[in-house]
Amino acid sequence: MCPSPLFLRANLRTMDKASVTQELTEIFEDVMDLDEVTLEDGTTANDIEEWDSLSHVRLIIAIERHYGIKFSNAEIESLKQFGDIVALVLTKAA
Amino acid sequence: MTLLTDTPKLHHVGVIQPDMEAAEAYMALFNHAEDYRGYVPAFECWCIFLKAPAGQAAVELVVPTGGPLMKFNRGAGGLHHYAFETPDLAGLQAEFATRDVRMLEPEPVQGAGNFLCNFLHPVSTRGVIVEYVQPLGPEKDA
Numbered sequence: 001m002c003p004s005p006l007f008l009r010a011n012l013r014t015m016d017k018a019s020v021t022q023e024l025t026e027i028f029e030d031v032m033d034l035d036e037v038t039l040e041d042g043t044t045a046n047d048i049e050e051w052d053s054l055s056h057v058r059l060i061i062a063i064e065r066h067y068g069i070k071f072s073n074a075e076i077e078s079l080k081q082f083g084d085i086v087a088l089v090l091t092k093a094a
Numbered sequence: 095m096t097l098l099t100d101t102p103k104l105h106h107v108g109v110i111q112p113d114m115e116a117a118e119a120y121m122a123l124f125n126h127a128e129d130y131r132g133y134v135p136a137f138e139c140w141c142i143f144l145k146a147p148a149g150q151a152a153v154e155l156v157v158p159t160g161g162p163l164m165k166f167n168r169g170a171g172g173l174h175h176y177a178f179e180t181p182d183l184a185g186l187q188a189e190f191a192t193r194d195v196r197m198l199e200p201e202p203v204q205g206a207g208n209f210l211c212n213f214l215h216p217v218s219t220r221g222v223i224v225e226y227v228q229p230l231g232p233e234k235d236a
Contacts, residue, residue, distance in 0.1 A: 053162060057220060073196075
């Protein structure tokens with residue numbers, strides 16, 4: 001059984017950047033249907049063929065549901081590279 | 095006064111086809127007939143509108159020649175968007191802006207037929223692709 005978003009949001013507060021990066025990488029691979037991908041802070045949509053405006057929205061929704069958090073439209077549009085996503089998720093946990 | 099009616103009229107449903115050959119095969123499969131077509135540079139695609147009963151929504155086959163549409167569904171195409179009619183697309187765009195909802199193009203663009211069009215940004219709809227169309231003349235006012 002999957003943990004509830006409330007549990008995950010609470011759990012997020014105890015996670016460090018490396019742990020969040022690992023989880024976000026797994027979510028990214030699932031959403032983009034990629035077997036294995038190396039994501040760095042500076043990775044952008046230009047580096048990943050499957051990462052376009054639509055899959056970006058799917059990725060954000062998956063992250064929202066996974067952690068039980070919400071992003072505003074402006075926040076979603078401000079996310080230009082993978083490191084931005086990690087940083088914003090960590091901010092939401094704070 | 096709002097331009098967002100609670101009884102929106104569906105103008106068309108858009109289906110992406112990977113290429114013209116696939117579009118023609120799709121039309122043949124369902125015995126569809128072409129009504130009109132046009133190229134929309136802003137979205138880098140041919141748009142083929144299929145005949146529909148008068149006043150009813152049509153099916154639009156979208157054949158990309160480049161840009162993001164080429165990558166939709168990993169290039170395989172498929173059901174892509176639906177489009178509502180509005181009498182005033184620029185006004186609607188301004189109204190959406192007050193709701194923190196923006197559209198893809200800064201101004202309405204000329205569509206494949208006698209209409210203006212623009213899409214809501216997918217961020218605003220959480221990934222659902224919605225287009226608005228403003229008919230410009232009675233001949234394609236369906």
